[in-house]
Amino acid sequence: MTRFALTVEFDGRPFMGWQRQDHGPSVQQAIEEAAFAVTGERVAVHAAGRTDAGVHGLGMRAHLDIAKPIAAFRLMEALNAQVRPNPVAILECVEMPEDWHARFSCLARHYEYRIVNRRAPLTWEKGLAWRIAADLDAEAMHDAAQLLVGRHDFTTFRSVHCQSESPLKSLDRLDVVRAGDRIAVYASARSFLHHQVRSMVGCLGLVGQGKWTAGDLRDALEARDRSRLGLNAPPDGLFFVRADYP
Template identity: 55%
Template sequence: MPRYAFKVEYDGGPFAGWQAQASQPSVQGTIEAALARLDPGFAAGARIAAAGRTDAGVHATGQVAHADLARPWDPFRLTEALNWHLGPAPVAILAAAEVPGDFHARFSARGRRYLFRLLARRAPSVLERGLVWQVRHPLDAGAMREGAAHLVGRHDFTTFRSTMCQARSPLKTLDRIEITEHPVPHGTEYRFHLAAPSFLHNQVRSIVGTLERVGAGAWPPGRVADALAARDRAACGPVCPPQGLYLVGVDYPGDPFAAISGGAPIRAGSPS
């Protein structure tokens, strides 16, 4: 059975998350239902795997998933047909590519990139409702950058992970946190760009919620270092809501979509 990788974009608002659930809509279940209509050999109960199991309300512009289909497909035709069967759900297949049989969307990944959008202005967000987290007070980007610097590198992130996190270890390496400012009418949008080999459950939302407190002046930047060192969930700032969070990219040893994007081709090899 040929294996295909998919680059997926979705609005997480209507879904209970990526992972299929018996009684609630999910991104995974929506794509699986479309695949079953498209390819009769995609058996009932067959599963697709994703690089990241995003929570309810979290969006994606660069999620990657893979599935085994019953017959070969031209990648362009597969993309077009899947998008037809997905309509009108807020899910789009941006690209499809045939990949080696040992490619795994989750276990072959070497890095994940997230974006969090935080809007600071008093007037309600009309056009971006459900797509950003809005606060009504101004924020100090310099203070947030100073606080964020304490989190870059390899640390025990117990403070910044959910108590329901199932990861074996709280040790993670955060490669990058970049905070950029973007003027909007009567306010500013702050974009938090985070990159790591992998993330703990609620790690990004815990970090951004804590840095917002720094930007608002409620926390001094050094308190972020103290919270990290505490290794105690109670030392974390508020966990921000999901609607500003986007999975924007997944990195592999080679680009599964190289033929489309012009990147380096993916190399076969056992997932690690």
Template identity: 50%
Template sequence: MPRYRLDLEYDGGPFVGWQRQDNGPSVQQALEEAIARFAGHEVRVQGAGRTDTGVHALRQVAHVDLDRDWPADTVRDATNHHLKPAPVSVLAAAPVPDDFHARFSAVGRAYVYRLLDRRSPPALDRGRVWHVVRTLDTDAMAAAAGHLVGRHDFTTFRAAQCQSASPVKTLDALEVSRVGAEVHVNARARSFLHNQVRSMVGTLVEVGLGRWRPEDVSRALAACDRAACGPVAPPQGLYLSAVRYPGE
């Protein structure tokens, strides 16, 4: 069974998330059906990150086993052809060794969260950003973000339904920057807890609005208590932006 790596972009808006669910269309299902249509057999697609309902991907990585050697460009183009009109696009396909696993081989994940902080609602980026009606203090947010970087028990920033064995994770970077009219929060780690990025961003926004001081975030982290978290940021501002593998 030749194995292929797929690099993917998608608009999470119309999906219940990456993973197959009974309650609606998933990105995984859209891909599996598109690939099955040209490969002529059922397939199982494994993704590096199980993005939630409404969360987008600039570059998700997945793998799939096919029953014969297809040219990689054919895998990319034929899958894209059969994906239409779903807003999922295969950016690249490449043959990989049998021991490559999109999820378990990954050694790093990066997310970007886009905030639009202005009075007027977005017309062009509706469903692509979190609209916050007041100007955010990015210096205060950056100071707060600094308290979260490193190895910590992130229980405060973890969804109740999180299935991770341990709440202890190492957050490699949490950077706040102004990009044009938007504020972007870039997060990098080997892996994240369920809802961790949205929980951290929602809390940083409290700081950006002046409701919390930066050091309150440090206290919330130390509490190791879900109740100490700020509001969870909505899904439409979040993008899985990169997955890293050994040697990359």
């Protein structure tokens, strides 16, 4: 058996999410079926993060074990050929030691959330960004975001379906950057709770519109109560950017 690490880009729009589902297509299934077509082996593909339906990947990391002797580069080319027409691309494929695990070895995960701040609807970015019509104060969003950085109980920002053992997480970075009518939110942590990034971005959107103060955001965090969440942002604007390993 050889373990291969994959760097995967995908368009989340047609998928029910990363993880295999009974009721619809998933990125995991698309790659596992491509691997079967290439090797004849039924493999399991493990990822650094299990993204929701409609969430995209720029540099998701994953691994799979293959018995058949095959070079990493040839495996990458064959997976890319077989995964069509799914909007999934293997950007990199490298051999790894057997104890390297895309999920458990991961030291940090980086997300980007893309907002388009304008009245007009989206065209070629439809499904790839969250359009907010009301003028957003990105500086106020960035300042408020710093209240969430650090080690906190993120119960308010956690889906009721979250399977994590603890709501305690350390958020390393939450930066809000405007460029013209584009606002990007950069979030980094060792790991995130289910819906955490979307929940934080949703509340920052309220801050940006002046509907919430920074104090409202702090109160929501300290309440540790999901019913105090202001807004869960849509999956459209969320991109899994990168995972870091030792």
